[in-house]
Amino acid sequence: MELDFTPILESRRFLLDGLERTLLLSLLTVILSLVLGAAVGLERVYGPRWLRVPLVFYIDSMRAVPVLVVLVWTYFALPLLSGVTLPPFWAALVALSVHIAAYVAEIVRAGVASVRPGQMRAALALGMSRAQAVREIVLPQALVRMLPAFGSIISITIKDTAIATVIAVPEYMNHSQTLAGESFRPIEVFMVAAAVYFLILFPTTRAVDMLYARLAHLGRS
Amino acid sequence: MTLDWSVVSANAGALLEGTELTVLLAAATMALAVPGGIFLALLRLSGSRVLAGASAAFTEFFRNLPLILVIYSAYYIMPLALDVSLPPFATGLAALALNVSAYNGETFRAGIASIRKGQGEAALALGMSRWQAMREVVLPQAVRRVLPVLASTWVSLFKDTSLVSVIAVGELAYTAMRIRSQTFRVLEMLTAMAAIYWMLGYPQAKLVDWINRKFGVSE
Secondary structure, three states: OEEEHHHHHOOOHHHHHHHHHHHHHHOOOOOOHHHHHHHHHHHHHHHHHHHHHHHHHHHHHHHOOOHHHHHHHHHHHHHHOOOOOOOHHHHHHHHHHHHHHHHHHHHHHHHHHHOOOOHHHHHOOOOOOHHHHHHHHHHHHHHHHHHHHHHHHHHHHHHHHHHHHHHOOHHHHHHHHHHHHOOOOOOHHHHHHHHHHHHHHHHHHHHHHHHHHHHHHHOOO | OOOOOOHHHHHHHHHHHHHHHHHHHHHHHHHHHHHHHHHHHHOOOOOHHHHHHHHHHHHHHHHOHHHHHHHHHHHHHHHHOOOOOOOOHHHHHHHHHHHHHHHHHHHHHHHHHOOOOHHHHHHHHHHHHHHHHHHHHHHHHHHHHHHHHHHHHHHHHHHHHHHHHHHHHOOOOOHHHHHHHHHHOOHHHHHHHHHHHHHHHHHHHHHHHHHHHHHOOOO
């Protein structure tokens, strides 16, 4: 079997275009799911009791349903229900963020719970308000402890954006498939795709691990 | 918009078959990936640099690739490179097993490494052989620690089986989407698909939480 990478070199523009969209979708999804997940996670811990039931239901439902199903449902079924048709990229952003935010919420809850209750009581005893105690005592310690988990969220997000190809988001996986079909060189195209994803994901996870190794002492109490 | 939910009951048989294949695929993958993971972990801890390096390379490679890419690659590359034409189910199973084995390898390695060295040393000091110490002292404790992680991996795997629908394995997601395009009842079929996954996945997620509380270690 002979390998021929010329079709890939000739279409590098097309692939780079897809890669750019993969990175953009990943970045926006990470930001959106961190914001949404932090809000849900904190409301679950510190929010009013009546809010806890729907939030837990949302989190557990997202843990129960495949991301593919959320993607396909958001893109094909939601427009029929709401009357608003989202372009594939935005549908993927919404679906991925709603899905991944549930995992972020769990991380936030676990991080906050890992700070011993005595810390909170001590802060209150010193005359801090509850909000102050959360902001200035609990969260700074919890955030450091959540770092490794956030690292895996970034890597999960990048990997999940590849699934957006099923709703035809023109990201890297999608462009690879197109090129594999047009060039009749699927082996070479997918080999390059594997190398590209690996070269993005491996350094990302390593960088987060190294950052955590440096900051871990700040989370100890 | 008119909804016609009868399409779901009319196709209940096909959906049930799809669900069965989903469960079967997840179970078959785990049946391959648990021994696969133990094998990778033992290579990693073997003391041989070459074997440990090979195991680490395999693990890092598959942990840092999108699963859907592995599935597509298996579908296109295996027939051309290996000169065998496997049915979609076997191709999907191979891709899932490679992915989950890599995760399980890390799980088992961490589980065995989490048992303090003194445990094995004490067993040796009591006159046990290395293998006895591993089997009777280290492994029983490691399994307890590994169980919650394996349970979470199972739930992830159960959901990830939906990805093999892209290579036409007739599991639940593929079946639901096929009926959708045949009947044009998009909202009904996709909602039914989500509901079935939810009904199967929700108790599993809750069970994982329970296993975590029961077997989880906090030191």
